[in-house]
Amino acid sequence: MIEEIRKVDEKIREKLSSWAKEILERAQRDKDLYLRVPVRTLSNVIWDEEKGILRMGEKVAHRSFLNLAHSKRFLQTVIVASAIKELLEEGITTSLRDVFYRVKFTIPGTRENVVDDQRESDKVIEDLETMLGFVREEFHVFSKGGKGHVAGPIEIEEYVYSPDGKHRVVEVDGTNVGMGGWAVPPIVEPERVKIKRVEAEFVLVIEKNAVWVRFHEDRFWDDHNAIIVTAEGQPDRATRRFIHRLHYEYNLPVYVLTDADPWGWYIYSVYKQGSINLSYLSPQLATPASKFLGMTISDYYDFNFPRTVQIKLTDQDLKRLREMRRYPWFKKKEWHAEFDLMEKKGFKMELEAATRKHWRFISKEYVPAKLEAGKVLP
Amino acid sequence: MIEEIRKVDEKIREKLSSWAKEILERAQRDKDLYLRVPVRTLSNVIWDEEKGILRMGEKVAHRSFLNLAHSKRFLQTVIVASAIKELLEEGITTSLRDVFYRVKFTIPGTRENVVDDQRESDKVIEDLETMLGFVREEFHVFSKGGKGHVAGPIEIEEYVYSPDGKHRVVEVDGTNVGMGGWAVPPIVEPERVKIKRVEAEFVLVIEKNAVWVRFHEDRFWDDHNAIIVTAEGQPDRATRRFIHRLHYEYNLPVYVLTDADPWGWYIYSVYKQGSINLSYLSPQLATPASKFLGMTISDYYDFNFPRTVQIKLTDQDLKRLREMRRYPWFKKKEWHAEFDLMEKKGFKMELEAATRKHWRFISKEYVPAKLEAGKVLP
Numbered sequence: 001m002i003e004e005i006r007k008v009d010e011k012i013r014e015k016l017s018s019w020a021k022e023i024l025e026r027a028q029r030d031k032d033l034y035l036r037v038p039v040r041t042l043s044n045v046i047w048d049e050e051k052g053i054l055r056m057g058e059k060v061a062h063r064s065f066l067n068l069a070h071s072k073r074f075l076q077t078v079i080v081a082s083a084i085k086e087l088l089e090e091g092i093t094t095s096l097r098d099v100f101y102r103v104k105f106t107i108p109g110t111r112e113n114v115v116d117d118q119r120e121s122d123k124v125i126e127d128l129e130t131m132l133g134f135v136r137e138e139f140h141v142f143s144k145g146g147k148g149h150v151a152g153p154i155e156i157e158e159y160v161y162s163p164d165g166k167h168r169v170v171e172v173d174g175t176n177v178g179m180g181g182w183a184v185p186p187i188v189e190p191e192r193v194k195i196k197r198v199e200a201e202f203v204l205v206i207e208k209n210a211v212w213v214r215f216h217e218d219r220f221w222d223d224h225n226a227i228i229v230t231a232e233g234q235p236d237r238a239t240r241r242f243i244h245r246l247h248y249e250y251n252l253p254v255y256v257l258t259d260a261d262p263w264g265w266y267i268y269s270v271y272k273q274g275s276i277n278l279s280y281l282s283p284q285l286a287t288p289a290s291k292f293l294g295m296t297i298s299d300y301y302d303f304n305f306p307r308t309v310q311i312k313l314t315d316q317d318l319k320r321l322r323e324m325r326r327y328p329w330f331k332k333k334e335w336h337a338e339f340d341l342m343e344k345k346g347f348k349m350e351l352e353a354a355t356r357k358h359w360r361f362i363s364k365e366y367v368p369a370k371l372e373a374g375k376v377l378p
Numbered sequence: 379m380i381e382e383i384r385k386v387d388e389k390i391r392e393k394l395s396s397w398a399k400e401i402l403e404r405a406q407r408d409k410d411l412y413l414r415v416p417v418r419t420l421s422n423v424i425w426d427e428e429k430g431i432l433r434m435g436e437k438v439a440h441r442s443f444l445n446l447a448h449s450k451r452f453l454q455t456v457i458v459a460s461a462i463k464e465l466l467e468e469g470i471t472t473s474l475r476d477v478f479y480r481v482k483f484t485i486p487g488t489r490e491n492v493v494d495d496q497r498e499s500d501k502v503i504e505d506l507e508t509m510l511g512f513v514r515e516e517f518h519v520f521s522k523g524g525k526g527h528v529a530g531p532i533e534i535e536e537y538v539y540s541p542d543g544k545h546r547v548v549e550v551d552g553t554n555v556g557m558g559g560w561a562v563p564p565i566v567e568p569e570r571v572k573i574k575r576v577e578a579e580f581v582l583v584i585e586k587n588a589v590w591v592r593f594h595e596d597r598f599w600d601d602h603n604a605i606i607v608t609a610e611g612q613p614d615r616a617t618r619r620f621i622h623r624l625h626y627e628y629n630l631p632v633y634v635l636t637d638a639d640p641w642g643w644y645i646y647s648v649y650k651q652g653s654i655n656l657s658y659l660s661p662q663l664a665t666p667a668s669k670f671l672g673m674t675i676s677d678y679y680d681f682n683f684p685r686t687v688q689i690k691l692t693d694q695d696l697k698r699l700r701e702m703r704r705y706p707w708f709k710k711k712e713w714h715a716e717f718d719l720m721e722k723k724g725f726k727m728e729l730e731a732a733t734r735k736h737w738r739f740i741s742k743e744y745v746p747a748k749l750e751a752g753k754v755l756p
Contacts, residue, residue, distance in 0.1 A: 092737045093557075093595050095588035101733040104686045113686055146587045146610060149524055149561060158556035163738070166597060170556045178536035178548045179471075179565070183527060183558025186591060192557075209524045210473035213564060217471050219544060232524060308482045308491055355476040356483070359468065360541070 001159035002167050004191035008138050009088045015132050016085055023078070033065040035074060038130040038280065045279040047328040052288030054273050054329065056130070056280035072112075073124070079103050079114050080124045084139045091163045093140045093187065096122055130280050137187040137237070147231045148184025148239035149212060151177050152221035153199035154246075158185060159192045174227065181216060184231075188242045198250045200227045203243060204293070204367070207258040207267055208232060211351045211362065218363040224371070227252070234267060237278070240285040243271065247287045254287050255376065257367065260295035261311075261348035262320035265335075268292050273329045291376040293367065295349055297341045302375075303366060309353035313346050334377050379537035380545050382569035386516050387466045393510050394463055401456070411443040413452060416508040416658065423657040425706040430666030432651050432707065434508070434658035450490075451502070457481050457492050458502045462517045469541040471518040471565065474500055508658050515565040515615070525609045526562025526617035527590060529555050530599035531577035532624075536563060537570050552605065559594060562609075566620045576628045578605045581621060582671070582745070585636040585645055586610060589729045589740065596741040602749070605630070612645060615656070618663040621649065625665045632665050633754065635745065638673035639689075639726035640698035643713075646670050651707045670755040671748055673727055675719045680753075681744060687731035691724050712755045 027033050038044070039059040046057045063070040083102050087094060100118040107114060115121045125136050136142075154174040161167055172182050185193065204226050206212040212230035215221070221228050227246065231239035246252050256271050258264030272290040274282030299305070313321075324330050325339055342348065354362035370376070405411050416422070417437040424435045441448040441455075461480050465472060478496040485492060493499050503514050514520075532552040539545055550560050563571065582604050584590040590608035593599070599606050605624065609617035624630050634649050636642030650668040652660030677683070691699075702708050703717055720726065732740035748754070 087737070090737065094592065094733070094737060095730070097588060097728075097730045098592070098733040098737065101687065101728075101730045102737065104734060105684065106686060142588070142591075144588050144610075145558060145591050146524075146527055146608075148558075160557055161595070162597060163595065164597065166600075168554070170554055172556065176546070176548055178550065178561065179538055179563035179570075180523060180526075180561025183556065183561040185557035186588075187557070210475060210520070210522050210564075213520075213523050214472065214476070217539070217541065219540060219542065222544075230524075232522075306483065308484060309479065350475075350479075352473070352475045352479045355472070355479040359465070359470045359472060359476065359480065 001157075001169070001191055001194065002161070005159065005161060008189070008191050009091075012132070012134055012138060013085065013088055015134070016081055019132065020078070020081065027065075031066070033074075034070075035063040035077060035127075035131065037061050037063055037127045040126060040130065040280055042276065045276055047273075049328070052273060052329075053282040053286045054276060054279040055282050073127075075107070076103070076114055076120060076124045077127055080121055081128060084128065084141070087140045091140075091161060093142065093161065096125065096141060096143050099125065099141055126280075135189070135281065135284055137189050137241075140187075142186035143237065145186035145238075146183065147236040148229065148242065149181035149209065149231075150174060150184060150227060150229050150242070151181040151216050152227035153225060154195065154227050155197040156182065157194040157196050159194070161192065175221070179213065179216065181212075184238050184242055186238055188238050188245070190245070193242070195245060195249055198227070198246070198252065199225065200252060201225045202253040202255060203227045203229060203246050205243060205254060205256045205271060205290075206230045206351075207256075207264055208351055211257075214360070215363045215367075218360055220363050220367070224368070235270060237281070237285060240271060240287075244285055244287050247289060254290040255293040255371070256290055257293050257351065258295070259348070259350045260297055260299065260342070261350075262317055262324055264295075265292070266320070266324065269327070269329060291378065293370055293376055295351060295353075296338050296377070297345055297347070297349065298338065299366075299370075300345075300349055303357075303369075305349070305353060306356055309349055309356050310347035311349065313342070313348055317348060318343070332378050338377065379535075379547070379569055379572065380539070383537065383539055386567070386569050387469075390510070390512055390516060391463065391466055393512070394459055397510065398456075398459065405443075409444070411452075412448075413441040413455060413505075413509065415439050415441055415505045418504060418508065418658055420654065423654055425651075427706070430651060430707075431660040431664045432654060432657040433660050451505075453485070454481070454492055454498060454502045455505055458499055459506060462506070462519070465518045469539060471520065471539065474503065474519060474521050477503065477519055504658075513567070513659065513662055515567050515619075518565070520564035521615065523564035524561065525614040526607065526620065527559035527587065527609075528552060528562060528605065528607050528620070529559040529594050530605035531603060532573065532605050533575040534560065535572040535574050537572070539570065553599070557591065557594065559590075562616050562620055564616055566616050566623070568623070571620070573623060573627055576605070576624070576630065577603065578630060579603045580631040580633060581605045581607060581624050583621060583632060583634045583649060583668075584608045584729075585634075585642055586729055589635075592738070593741045593745075596738055598741050598745070602746070613648060615659070615663060618649060618665075622663055622665050625667060632668040633671040633749070634668055635671050635729065636673070637726070637728045638675055638677065638720070639728075640695055640702055642673075643670070644698075644702065647705070647707060671745065672753075673729060673731075674716050674755070675723055675725070675727065676716065677744075677748075678723075678727055681735075681747075683727070683731060684734055687727055687734050688725035689727065691720070691726055695726060696721070710756050716755065
């Protein structure tokens with residue numbers, strides 16, 4: 001796979017240098033030196049009903065070098081681009097925080113730093129992603145590692161790149177992993193992570209790590225021929241991308257299991273439609289065919305949960321619920337019925353509530369029953 | 379290893395039932411039914427200078443069933459103990475949150491719940507740990523999974539227990555793991571995780587996951603014959619326990635690498651001496667022989683870091699620094715010199731600051747130079 005990584009690197013380097021050349025030429029020729037950057041603010045986030053994703057609209061900002069309000073961002077863009085060129089040339093994979101420090105130097109002849117806050121370099125990297133049409137993982141840049149865990153009937157070949165040339169291929173058999181599962185690496189682009197073989201019939205995404213351990217210990221993946229994934233709460237890009245790939249490369253249905261509260265339901269929507277902040281990446285990260293498997297307040301009644309598992313809604317929960325009612329991607333009658341029921345009954349419920357019935361109720365009865373009945377929300 | 383797990387389970391079951399019998403007998407015989415529980419509040423935390431750990435003192439509380447202030451805790455203890463008995467009998471591993479829900483029922487004939495807040499069941503589990511002399515991992519109870527990551531010349535056999543009898547042994551070769559490394563499982567007790575073979579000469583513990591990725595990609599473990607570990611910030615019990623075992627079973631020196639700020643330095647002390655909250659577990663979790671490898675404000679000068687990496691100390695940082703000055707385990711002249719220097723210079727510094735010099739400065743120059751010079755703090 002080293003050839004594939006090099007091919008992607010090469011493509012980016014070409015794009016970067018033609019982009020840089022163009023800037024140089026324009027600098028010599030024109031008075032008005034500018035960048036055209038797709039707008040990523042809320043005003044340019046579009047709910048694409050047909051595709052079922054949040055995506056970036058067509059608005060483009062004109063960032064002029066001679067405009068005092070833009071010139072620093074212009075400079076930052078060129079400097080970060082050159083840092084990325086270094087990364088590609090030296091074959092180094094690194095974090096957003098590292099990139100920030102790499103470019104945090106004082107502009108010669110001034111007392112001004114290129115960047116003072118990581119948000120500045122992060123924004124510029126997002127600019128470069130949208131301008132050049134790559135994801136920053138292809139630039140060798142990740143945010144944090146270590147959120148995703150996977151188990152089940154899947155074989156993976158992970159290509160571990162080495163700046164010193166000692167590349168390795170690691171074979172992973174998802175049915176032969178420890179209790180921690182396969183740790184999803186910080187970058188899961190196809191040139192680094194090959195999904196070699198999938199025997200599973202579907203993917204079950206579980207909001208909480210500790211609940212995922214229950215399904216893993218109970219060999220849910222074996223009994224139900226499924227791949228089980230968790231990313232503890234708000235998912236990272238790598239885990240979302242990995243699930244996206246499982247769906248698009250192997251046509252696997254994706255089911256999501258979260259707490260019955262507005263925050264859990266929103267996490268579902270991030271897996272499904274993408275997030276507002278990263279709407280420009282939905283085509284790479286979202287899996288609009290995902291279905292919501294639970295929990296809901298209806299489940300409380302359908303499965304006869306005891307009263308003690310109820311948790312009273314807070315003002316914050318109610319506020320979030322009102323916000324979610326307005327999101328166009330939640331404007332489906334099934335969801336609004338659940339919003340109504342939660343508001344009317346005034347309580348929420350956690351995945352672990354299932355343990356009130358029995359230690360293994362969630363993995364052995366609740367989820368299997370819902371799957372069999374096809375009791376999902378869109 | 380199933381036999382070993384069963385042996386531990388058996389020991390706990392015996393202890394639990396003799397403890398329960400004793401309570402029953404006393405209930406029939408005496409008027410004063412009570413539990414003797416070692417005190418775990420700050421007043422009973424002792425800095426044991428000789429052993430170099432924070433440990434629990436000798437104070438014991440008398441919890442009487444007939445004392446209204448104690449009777450609920452007494453009842454909770456018995457009910458949680460019976461939940462643990464269930465776990466052991468059914469061979470189930472689970473989380474603190476699950477145990478909380480398992481015992482969250484209404485006491486028959488009353489309108490009172492056994493527990494209303496997870497802190498109550500957590501406290502009771504701690505009572506049981508100290509009363510019975512086991513760690514809750516031996517009760518099959520963990521907090522959260524998924525924090526620790528490991529790579530390097532180490533072979534591990536992980537015994538994956540199955541409640542349905544389909545036990546598995548997973549062989550892990552730490553030099554052949556992906557970019558996420560070996561995910562430390564939620565429980566690393568010797569009956570579940572066997573450290574089979576260690577070729578390494580030392581352990582390097584890295585505070586931040588993203589920095590650990592740098593060392594992993596650079597094959598630091600290969601160049602320096604080391605095991606590299608991270609647990610992202612405040613370490614979980616499993617990762618601390620694993621490092622403890624590496625030191626005590628293989629006599630490996632342990633070096634800790636954190637940010638140069640009071641929080642990073644405190645994290646070092648948690649690995650080394652234990653934490654105030656879990657002082658009763660220091661004999662199982664702490665590694666008092668650990669050494670601090672960096673960063674420090676002295677390093678800023680010794681390695682000629684540029685000014686732009688300085689981060690101004692906040693009031694919170696200064697407050698924390700003053701608290702740390704008073705901790706007896708930090709009462710060492712080397713540490714007080716560093717506290718003085720930080721306060722005088724007024725800045726802190728992050729591990730990623732090394733990237734200002736070069737992408738691989740931290741793994742290729744900074745840490746190797748410090749190791750070679752033996753530039754560590756006690």
